[in-house]
Amino acid sequence: MAIPRLVACLVLYASFGHIPSSLGVILRTTDKIVWANEFEPIELTCLIESISTNNPRIEWKKIKNGVPSYVYFLNRIAGDLEHRAQLREPANIMIFNATRSDTAEYRCEVAAIDDQRDFDEILISLAVRVKPVVPRCSVPEAVTVGTSTELRCLENEGFPASQYRWFHNSEELPQDPKNSPKLVNSSYSINPDTGGLKFRRVRKEDAGEYYCQAKNDAGHAQCPSQMMEVYDVDILGIFLKSFGGVTVFFCLAALICHSFKRGCFYKKGHIENNYNWPAQNDGVEYADADEGHFRHKSSFII
Ligand SMILES: *[C@@H]1O[C@H](CO)[C@@H](O)[C@H](O)[C@H]1NC(C)=O
Ligand SMILES: *[C@@H]1O[C@H](CO)[C@@H](O)[C@H](O)[C@H]1NC(C)=O
Numbered sequence: 001m002a003i004p005r006l007v008a009c010l011v012l013y014a015s016f017g018h019i020p021s022s023l024g025v026i027l028r029t030t031d032k033i034v035w036a037n038e039f040e041p042i043e044l045t046c047l048i049e050s051i052s053t054n055n056p057r058i059e060w061k062k063i064k065n066g067v068p069s070y071v072y073f074l075n076r077i078a079g080d081l082e083h084r085a086q087l088r089e090p091a092n093i094m095i096f097n098a099t100r101s102d103t104a105e106y107r108c109e110v111a112a113i114d115d116q117r118d119f120d121e122i123l124i125s126l127a128v129r130v131k132p133v134v135p136r137c138s139v140p141e142a143v144t145v146g147t148s149t150e151l152r153c154l155e156n157e158g159f160p161a162s163q164y165r166w167f168h169n170s171e172e173l174p175q176d177p178k179n180s181p182k183l184v185n186s187s188y189s190i191n192p193d194t195g196g197l198k199f200r201r202v203r204k205e206d207a208g209e210y211y212c213q214a215k216n217d218a219g220h221a222q223c224p225s226q227m228m229e230v231y232d233v234d235i236l237g238i239f240l241k242s243f244g245g246v247t248v249f250f251c252l253a254a255l256i257c258h259s260f261k262r263g264c265f266y267k268k269g270h271i272e273n274n275y276n277w278p279a280q281n282d283g284v285e286y287a288d289a290d291e292g293h294f295r296h297k298s299s300f301i302i
Pocket of ligand 2: 185
């Protein structure tokens with residue numbers, strides 16, 4: 001007999017314990033900070049812990065950059081989420097296909113006029129992860145040993161912002177070359193936030209295929225690999241660069257002069273021959289001759 005009485009007491013105590021809360025509306029959520037992936041569904045929970053009012057008024061607002069707008073108002077989805085979301089029991093918002101523009105704060109507000117405490121609200125922050133797109137990478141085609149150079153990698157879509165990793169001949173470069181016995185003498189440094197791969201002094205061994213990967217919690221993307229060649233100090237190149245113009249000028253001048261000279265000589269010789277040739281026949285007649293006469297003379301000679 002004693003045990004059922006105790007149970008009854010406990011039940012009574014338990015219901016008394018709940019009485020104060022049932023006098024007011026109290027909201028709760030499973031997550032105040034929600035991460036969702038873009039193009040995936042997400043539910044923002046607004047659970048009603050206690051309420052006595054039968055038909056409470058439920059509203060949801062979206063607050064972006066401090067500006068509130070309705071997303072659930074007068075029992076229907078409105079604004080940004082129209083046709084993209086649904087209210088689910090008790091007061092959750094279900095977004096069918098989250099987009100990056102849904103990143104914002106959302107406030108669930110419940111008004112229960114028959115309750116003593118007739119209003120409660122709860123703030124939920126939603127962040128939609130966005131996959132990185134293929135980063136733009138710039139790798140110099142050719143650099144000279146001992147000079148400095150920077151390889152760049154950047155994409156702007158990913159959220160949260162991408163972190164960058166570089167690969168040399170398909171092997172990931174550790175952020176600090178000192179951590180790899182093979183790369184200990186390389187002078188590079190990587191900034192994983194900006195995507196820069198800087199060499200203070202390029203070595204022959206730094207030549208090869210480079211590509212970069214942008215990564216965040218939503219995914220990753222990489223640029224196609226590009227070749228970087230490393231040349232020794234190029235004396236001929238420097239010479240050609242500094243003196244190339246002058247050299248080309250002199251070469252051209254010599255060439256033109258030479259061919260001009262040859263041309264003049266050839267022409268002169270030809271004219272002399274012409275003079276010599278008719279001179280063997282009738283020089284005076286040839287010089288003054290009209291065409292018909294010349295032809296006659298020529299055929300005569302032939
Ligand atoms: C979500 O929206 C995107 C772009 O509007 C669309 O390409 C994708 O198919 C949608 N996904 C689902 C599951 O509806
Ligand atoms: C790094 O440089 C040191 C000193 O010049 C040399 O002894 C060592 O072999 C080099 N290591 C590599 C991996 O090239």
